[in-house]
Amino acid sequence: MFQNLKSLNWLILFLFLTAYTFAFTHVKNYREGLRKGEPLLYLPPDEVMQIISLDYKNLVSELLFFRGIVYFGDKLETRIMPNWHGIYKAMDTSTYRDPYNIDSYYFAESILAWDAKMPKEANILLERGAKFRNWDWYIPFFMGFNSFYFLKDNKEAAKWFSEAAKINKEIAPIAAKFYYKINETAFAIAFLKNMYEDARNENVRKAISLRLDSLEKILLLEKAVNQYKDKFDKMPENLEELVKTGFIEKLQEDPYGGKFFLDKNGRVMTTSNLSFPVKK
Numbered sequence: 001m002f003q004n005l006k007s008l009n010w011l012i013l014f015l016f017l018t019a020y021t022f023a024f025t026h027v028k029n030y031r032e033g034l035r036k037g038e039p040l041l042y043l044p045p046d047e048v049m050q051i052i053s054l055d056y057k058n059l060v061s062e063l064l065f066f067r068g069i070v071y072f073g074d075k076l077e078t079r080i081m082p083n084w085h086g087i088y089k090a091m092d093t094s095t096y097r098d099p100y101n102i103d104s105y106y107f108a109e110s111i112l113a114w115d116a117k118m119p120k121e122a123n124i125l126l127e128r129g130a131k132f133r134n135w136d137w138y139i140p141f142f143m144g145f146n147s148f149y150f151l152k153d154n155k156e157a158a159k160w161f162s163e164a165a166k167i168n169k170e171i172a173p174i175a176a177k178f179y180y181k182i183n184e185t186a187f188a189i190a191f192l193k194n195m196y197e198d199a200r201n202e203n204v205r206k207a208i209s210l211r212l213d214s215l216e217k218i219l220l221l222e223k224a225v226n227q228y229k230d231k232f233d234k235m236p237e238n239l240e241e242l243v244k245t246g247f248i249e250k251l252q253e254d255p256y257g258g259k260f261f262l263d264k265n266g267r268v269m270t271t272s273n274l275s276f277p278v279k280k
Helices: 002-037 046-053 057-078 084-097 102-115 119-132 138-150 154-167 169-181 185-198 202-232 240-244
Strands: 260-262 268-270
Touching: 057 084, 057 102, 084 102, 084 119, 102 119, 102 138, 119 138, 138 154, 138 169, 154 169, 154 185, 169 185, 169 202, 185 202, 202 240, 202 260, 202 268
Parallel strands: none
Antiparallel strands: 260 268
């Protein structure tokens, strides 16, 4: 009986070693195949990256950036869909190691927001850049654009465009336009007045003054619409009704060449969309 038990133990050990060898070989081949096809995915954990970076955080950050470019270029050339999450992780690690690395932020904006259709993830990385690179107006501008164009969030767009405008006053009219879009016309006017006082370039001051003129006329109409609604308990059919009932003397001209009107929701709009017509 002892001999049979010993033989059984040897048989179990043999089967275990066979299964282990098969599993180990299978996993090893699988991981090597992944490494060849997706080298970007194999990033050490953040704790390990922290240790191995030491005093070379800038270098490690730049290497991750180049690694991302090479990986993306290889997939582009072979027309294979990249692992977008892998690219995001690489750029996240790169900007975490060096939050001033402009290359990684620009790469994230151009690839994640546009090609990968991941504007939220792009903005997560860009927000880190906005915190550390607080002199760079491009980063909040990109975030404002992503919020408006991809995410359809005018409130976030207004927020980030206004942050960009604090650095570059040329963005002030754009920021004010988005405050107007979220029904914050009075705030847009106050914001523009502050930007006008700080602006030094005469062309910028003219652009701000023009946007200010248009928004002040819109605010005047908005107040008249509210007064009409309070008195008659209904919305006016059109802006001309405000003139007939004496709430305004006349309809003023849009400085951009458009015409003010009431939309179906009772908001004061302009056919110019606060822009000059494009010359053909």
